Amino acid sequence: MSRADARRAQYRKALHSQGGLFGKTGYGSNFGFDARGLDALSGTDYIKDPSKYIFSDTAYAPTNEYESAGFQARGYIGSGRGARRANIFMFQKKQPQTPTTKIEYRDNPEQAKQIAELQKQLKILQDVPKYEPYDFSKEKAEYEERISGLNERIGTIQSGYKTQLEDLTTSMRAEREAAEKALGLKFSDQLSAQQKSSAERLAAQQAQSAAQLGELKDMYTSQLGQAALQRQTLQKSLQQQQQASAANQLKFQEALSAQQQTAAADRLKFTESLAAQQSAAQKEFEALRGTMSQQRQQYEAGLAAERAAAEQARQEQAMSFQRSLAQQRSAPQVEGIRFATRGPAAQKSMQGISGTFGRRGGRLMKISALNV
Numbered sequence: 001m002s003r004a005d006a007r008r009a010q011y012r013k014a015l016h017s018q019g020g021l022f023g024k025t026g027y028g029s030n031f032g033f034d035a036r037g038l039d040a041l042s043g044t045d046y047i048k049d050p051s052k053y054i055f056s057d058t059a060y061a062p063t064n065e066y067e068s069a070g071f072q073a074r075g076y077i078g079s080g081r082g083a084r085r086a087n088i089f090m091f092q093k094k095q096p097q098t099p100t101t102k103i104e105y106r107d108n109p110e111q112a113k114q115i116a117e118l119q120k121q122l123k124i125l126q127d128v129p130k131y132e133p134y135d136f137s138k139e140k141a142e143y144e145e146r147i148s149g150l151n152e153r154i155g156t157i158q159s160g161y162k163t164q165l166e167d168l169t170t171s172m173r174a175e176r177e178a179a180e181k182a183l184g185l186k187f188s189d190q191l192s193a194q195q196k197s198s199a200e201r202l203a204a205q206q207a208q209s210a211a212q213l214g215e216l217k218d219m220y221t222s223q224l225g226q227a228a229l230q231r232q233t234l235q236k237s238l239q240q241q242q243q244a245s246a247a248n249q250l251k252f253q254e255a256l257s258a259q260q261q262t263a264a265a266d267r268l269k270f271t272e273s274l275a276a277q278q279s280a281a282q283k284e285f286e287a288l289r290g291t292m293s294q295q296r297q298q299y300e301a302g303l304a305a306e307r308a309a310a311e312q313a314r315q316e317q318a319m320s321f322q323r324s325l326a327q328q329r330s331a332p333q334v335e336g337i338r339f340a341t342r343g344p345a346a347q348k349s350m351q352g353i354s355g356t357f358g359r360r361g362g363r364l365m366k367i368s369a370l371n372v
Contacts (some may be wrong), residue, residue: 011046014047014050021088023062030077030079033073034075037073054090055089055091056088056091066093067092069092074086125252150217
């Protein structure tokens, strides 16, 4: 067995194991190819994966899952005496395709202008930066550093006031002791009054410092609150912008889809209108051709009748002309001679010329005295 015969046997076995024609069962589903068809089938990828191919005796795909594999060949359907020759087509499973959006611009300038405007809006929406949460850790660290510095200053002021109070108390005690030693106890009341005044003045200074410290704390707390409020406002604004951008993008997609559907509907209407116009033009052309054919037949029939009538008239004229010529060419004949008088008296006079004038002939016209 040659290599070609072995390859054909392999393809016959694969076709037999696959079954019959797609969608058909029973006796009429068997099919096969001759040697030429098997050689043509060997030029395809059928033998690599026969399960993804089907065969049919129609040129159209039997289902939406298959498409033409670009192969057809003459083969046979059935077997035995019922086998018949037929064209057999091969189909393959469709490959999954990524849907693509294709915009077709038609000759409508208004529609093209609207689509260009929608594409411009989509470009603007796509160029909007996406919302990213802002990191306020740096500002928070700065505020915390400022507050810690303020606390350190307040602590330094408090320690200074405490040191001053201790120094003042020590000095007042020293002065009191010196005064008591020098002047006695009469100055004790004055010293107490001065000490009390100093304590009140020191308490006022401490209250003022505490008030300033509270104001500073309130100011920094207010600043922190305002910063947090601004951060929340900024976050809300960014979220609103993002939502508005998403809504605008959705609206644009819907408008673009509507435009595409409108364009597809217009294309379908145009195709249907063109097909209807072509059909009407074809019908008009067929009717005009039929009318012209009928008129041509009528004209040919009339022309043939006119020709026949003309031929008959010509023949009649020719015959009439020939008769007239024959009449003109034939010499006049004398049918007989008749005398003016007849009877017994004229018998004797007629006996002498009966041998000459008793017959017909052209030379009888030479007698001019007789009544012819």
